Amino acid sequence: MCAMEAGRRGRSVLVLEHAERLGKKILISGGGRCNFTNVNAGAANYVSGNPDFCKSALARYTPDQFIALVEKHGVGYHEKKLGQLFCDISSRQIVEVLQKECEAAGVEIRLNCQVREVRKNTCFQLETDQGECASDSLVIATGGLSFAKLGATDFGYRMARQFGLAMIEPRPGLAPLTLDAKDQAAFAELSGISIDAEVACEGASFRENILFTHRGLSGPAVLQISNFWDEKKPIVINLLPNRQAWELLAAERQTNKELKTVLSQHLPQRFVQQWCQRFAPSRPMNRFSAAELEKVAQRLHRWEIQPAGTEGYAKAEVTLGGVDTGELSSKTMESRRVPGLYFIGEVVDVTGWLGGYNFQWAWASGHAAGQFV
Secondary structure, eight states: OHHHHHHHTTOOOEEEOOSSSSOHHHHHGGGGTOEEEETTOOGGGEEOSSTTTTHHHHHHSOHHHHHHHHHHTTOOEEEOSTTEEEESSOTHHHHHHHHHHHHHTTOEEESSOOEEEEEESSSEEEEEBTEEEEESOEEEOOOOSSOGGGTOOSHHHHHHHHTTOOEEEEEEESOOEEOOHHHHHHHGGGTTOEEEEEEEETTEEEEEEEEEOSSEEESHHHHHHHTTOOTTOOEEEESOTTSOHHHHHHTTTTSOOBHHHHHTTTSOHHHHHHHHHHHSOOOBGGGSOHHHHHHHHHHHHOEEEOOOEEOOTTTOSEEEEEEOGGGBOTTTOBBSSSTTEEEOGGGBSOEEOTTTHHHHHHHHHHHHHHTTO
């Protein structure tokens, strides 16, 4: 995005790509169909040390503008849910759109190009395994530490530190959460079970599915909340977000139905068996007092879990943290300390929610820098 915008301005642009092909992260995204933007993308959908930093770039390059680019190239797409747009056929189409736009703008792209050293005197001088090159501007668009198997590295962070820029310590984002040994033993056999729930932490909450895994919890709602969770805080799960648990239980209070039978009408049976065994041993409803059922209802709406950690970068969708936004111009993405040095995309301390928001930040920040490099 940055290269094609700079090329359209008549700049001489060279893209150095260390992988053997373009857009590897794009290709695997969205199950191979690329969730390329979200129609609802705005500053409120991003996590950053400075929540206002992303506003300028997002306002100047909107989801509608990227949609127009996709439509220009005849790429079919559809909305899956919650404003998430996917290609009808293949994520490869998005790579092809960007590649064609770069070609039209006269951009040169070198694949399998490893940058060995970067220096700055009057201009930037790069030593690569394909020779040396020099430029007035240098844009770092190398992403974070997630998806190491696709070639993710800490190159961008090393460049920031080399030039003296402050960093927000990176950590895995949009990552599955692990449970402690006790909880893991209780719920590991539920691996594969999914529940529509609301998950909250630190003032943030998300209503989507949670998924039990062998090591803990995943699913969209858990991935979302992982961006807000820290090791000192529990997450709170509302298992019945659209219903009043007390009313459901009170309606059956005079019957001899088992508690687990009543709950299984609203939640997966295998989950209910484990949950009751752990928190509310099942017995006939008419043997519960009103106070006891009130406690069960409260826990169904506020089930607190203290995660042990995350699954780490291997399973994380993105990387939180990165180059401190205070080091960059929100208008141009240029370093305030080093003229001509730009950082865009995931390498910056701006992380989107799950659902196309991180792609929109990539497009918007790339577009912003491309107007000025």
